[in-house]
Amino acid sequence: MGLVDQIKEKARSNRQTVVLPEGYDDRMVEAAGKIVADGLADIVLLGEPEKLRARADELGASLEGVTLLAPAQAEQLDDYVAELVELRQKKGLSAEQARELLTADDNLFFAAMMVRKGDAGGAVAGAYNTTGDVLRAAFQVIGTAPGMKTVSSVFLMVTKNPDFGENGILLFADCAVNPNPNAQALAEIAVSTAQSCKSFLGVDARVGMLSFSTKGSASHPDADKVLEALEIAKKLAPELQIDGELQADAALLPKVGNKKAPGSPVAGKANTLIFPDLDAGNIAYKLVERVAGAEAVGPIVQGLAKPVNDLSRGCSVEDIISVSAITAVQAQG
Numbered sequence: 001m002g003l004v005d006q007i008k009e010k011a012r013s014n015r016q017t018v019v020l021p022e023g024y025d026d027r028m029v030e031a032a033g034k035i036v037a038d039g040l041a042d043i044v045l046l047g048e049p050e051k052l053r054a055r056a057d058e059l060g061a062s063l064e065g066v067t068l069l070a071p072a073q074a075e076q077l078d079d080y081v082a083e084l085v086e087l088r089q090k091k092g093l094s095a096e097q098a099r100e101l102l103t104a105d106d107n108l109f110f111a112a113m114m115v116r117k118g119d120a121g122g123a124v125a126g127a128y129n130t131t132g133d134v135l136r137a138a139f140q141v142i143g144t145a146p147g148m149k150t151v152s153s154v155f156l157m158v159t160k161n162p163d164f165g166e167n168g169i170l171l172f173a174d175c176a177v178n179p180n181p182n183a184q185a186l187a188e189i190a191v192s193t194a195q196s197c198k199s200f201l202g203v204d205a206r207v208g209m210l211s212f213s214t215k216g217s218a219s220h221p222d223a224d225k226v227l228e229a230l231e232i233a234k235k236l237a238p239e240l241q242i243d244g245e246l247q248a249d250a251a252l253l254p255k256v257g258n259k260k261a262p263g264s265p266v267a268g269k270a271n272t273l274i275f276p277d278l279d280a281g282n283i284a285y286k287l288v289e290r291v292a293g294a295e296a297v298g299p300i301v302q303g304l305a306k307p308v309n310d311l312s313r314g315c316s317v318e319d320i321i322s323v324s325a326i327t328a329v330q331a332q333g
Contacts, residue, residue, distance in 0.1 A: 002158070002295075003156060003158050003169060003200075003295070003297060004297060004322050004325070007200060007297075007322075007325050007326055007329055008038070008040055008322075008325045010329050010332070011040045011041060011325040011326075011328040011329050011332075012038075012039045012040060014332045015039065015040075015041060015042060015328070016041050016042070016121035016122065016327075016328040016331040016332060017041065017042040017043070017044060017119075017120045017121050017331075018035070018041040018042070018043055018044075018120060018121060018122050018123065018124060018324050018327050018328055018331070019043075019044040019045075019046065019111045019114050019115065019119075019120035019122075019123045019124075020032055020043060020044070020045050020046065020111075020123070020124055020125070020320075020324070021046045021106065021107035021108055021110065021111035021123060021125050022046075022106075022107065022125055022126075022127050022128045022129065023045045023046050023047030023052050023068075023107070024047060024105075024128065025127045025128045026055070026059055027127050027315065027316070027317050027320055028045065028127055028320060029045070029052060029055055029056050029059060029061055029063070030059055030061045030317045031317045031320035031321050031324070032045045032061075032063060032066045033056070033061055033062040033063050033064060033065070033066055034062075034317070034321055035320075035321055035324050035325075036064070036065040036066055037062070037064070037065070038321070040321065040324060040325045040328060041121075041324055041325070041327075041328040042065075042067070043065075043066045043067065043324075044066075044067045044068075044069055044114065044119075044120055045063070045066050045067070045068055045069070046069055046070070046071060046107040046110060046111060047068065047069075047070060047107070048070045049068035049069075049070060052068050053068070071102060071103050071107055071110040072103045074110070076117070076119065077099075077102060077103070079117075080098075080102050080110065080113045080117070081095055081098045081099050081102060082095075083113065083116070083117065084098040084101065084102060084109070084113065084141065085098045087140075087141065088140070106128075106129055106133065108125060108129060108133060108134060108137035109137045109140075109141060111123040111125065111137070111308075112137045112138050112140075112141035112142055112308065113141050115138075115141075115142055115306045115307070115308060116141050116142050116305075116306065121306070121307070121327075121328065121331030121332075122306060122307035122308060122309070122327035122328065122330060122331040123138070123307070123308045123309070123327070124308075124309050124311065124320065124323050124324050124327050125308070125309075125310065125311065126309075126310040126311035126312065126313065126315070127311050127313060127315050127320065128313065129313075130313075131310045134308065134310045135151060135177075135301070135308075135310060137308075138151075138301075138304055138308035139151060139304075142304050142305050142306050142308065143304070143305050144303055144304060144305060145192070145303055145304060145305050146305070147236060148188050148191075148192065148303050149184075149185070149188065150178065150181065150184075150185040150188040150189060150192070150303050151177060151301065151302070151303040151304055152173055152174040152177050152178055152181075152185075152188070152189040152192055152193070152301075152302055152303050153173065153174050153175060153176035153177045153298065153299035153300060153301055153302065154171050154172065154173040154174070154175075154192075154193050154196050154298060154299065154300050154302055155171070155172045155173070155175050155176075155285050155296050155297065155298035155299055155300070156169060156170075156171060156200060156296075156297040156298055156300070157169065157170045157171070157172050157285060157288055157289070157294045157295070157296055157297075158294055158295040158296075158297065159288065159292060159294045160292070160293060160294070164252055165252075165270070165271040165272075166197075166201050166203055166271040169201060169271070170270075170271060170272070170273060171193055171196060171197050171201075171205070171271065171272040171273065172273050172275065172281060172284060172285045172288075173189050173190075173192070173193040173196075173272075173273075173274055173275070173281065173302075174189050174274075174275065174278065174281055175275070175278070175281035175282045175284070175285045175298075175299060176278075176281075176282065176298075176299040177278070177299075177301075178277075178278060179277065179278045179279075180277050180278065181277065182225070183225050183226075183228035183229040183232060184229075184232055186209075186225065186226070186229035186233075186274065186276065187229040187230070187232035187233035187236060188233075188236070188303065189274055189303075190207050190209060190229065190233045190240075190242060190272075190274045191233055191236050191237045191240065192302040192303045193205065193207070193272050193274060193302065194207055194237065194240055194242070194272060195302070195333075196300065196302050197271065197272050198333075199329060199330060199332075199333045200326075200329065201271070203271070204241060205240065205241065205242075205271060205272040206241045206242075206265070206266045206269055206270050206271050206272060207233075207240060207241065207242040207243070207266060207270065207272045207273075207274060208242075208243065208244065208246045208250075208251030208252075208266050208267070208270035208272065208273050208274065209226050209229060209230050209233075209242065209243065209244025209245055209246060209274050209276075210226070210244070210245070210246060210247070210248055210251060210273055210274060210275050210276060210280070211223045211226045211244065211245035211246065211247065211276055212247065213226075213245050213247065214245060214246050214247045214250045214260040214261055215245065215246075215260065215261050217247075217260070222276060223245050225276065226244050226245040226276055227244065227245055229244070229274075230242065230243070230244045230245070241265050241266055242265075242266060243261065243264045243265060243266040243267060244274075246260075246261060246264075246266070246267055246270070247260070248273070248284075250267050250268070251266065251267060251268070251270040251273060252268070252270060253268055254268035254269065255268070256268065257269070297322075297326075300323075300326055300330075306331070307327050307330035307331055308327075309323050309326060309327045309330075311323055
């Protein structure tokens with residue numbers, strides 16, 4: 001059974017509610033009923049119910065079991081308006097402005113408020129809207145997890161070599177969101193990714209903080225940043241198995257790890273790799289995917305108080321289904 005299939009099984013084991021705000025995108029309409037039929041999650045599809053049913057009929061799609069909800073007519077709208085005004089009062093948001101955001105055509109703020117209030121366990125968007133718009137609504141309404149200020153991303157890299165990571169699966173972060181995280185942000189990315197490892201793989205993370213240097217083999221401010229991040233991460237999560245700075249081979253290969261970082265709790269057996277910046281992370285995941293033939297599952301958004309995941313605007317219906325299952329698993333934890 002592949003990793004995505006395992007995630008789907010986990011989603012079925014403790015069914016959550018996922019909201020899909022982009023009911024105006026045909027792929028979302030097609031995916032909604034399939035997610036429910038497959039038992040992956042309960043789905044709330046936002047949009048005018050009559051229009052959604054008519055469009056589903058035109059597409060030959062089923063919306064059986066899907067909750068259809070128009071934000072402007074929702075019974076919880078007034079409560080959401082009051083909540084958003086209170087949440088954004090320091091920004092001077094008025095009730096009228098809050099209502100406009102919550103009933104905007106993109107439905108992103110309404111979906112985020114559903115997640116904040118517990119009316120949905122998570123949200124999936126981005127088939128139509130940009131990453132910036134999706135994450136802006138999530139950040140402003142849901143906010144970051146306690147003790148965190150950094151929203152980041154993780155890829156689950158399913159390699160063909162079971163000797164690496166966790167039976168061939170490695171977590172790579174951050175590969176999609178933060179261009180040049182400082183030490184604090186890098187530490188928060190490490191802690192969030194360790195939590196993702198536990199959620200998706202069911203095992204404790206062994207976190208390698210990557211650099212071009214291993215244990216002082218080179219002296220440079222970039223390596224110093226990784227060392228500083230390591231100390232911050234240890235304070236944020238004292239129970240975490242984490243070490244750095246480590247070169248990639250020292251993190252992954254036992255012989256190299258034992259030689260370059262003897263006594264390390266992580267060297268040679270890392271299953272979670274934290275890259276020092278977006279250049280390194282994005283390049284690495286694409287190389288491993290394309291050259292080594294690994295499957296890249298993600299990007300999965302992490303660091304939010306409750307899950308919201310962003311899709312590529314070129315996504316398929318199957319992509320929406322898979323990301324909804326991922327979001328449901330995040331909502332379980």
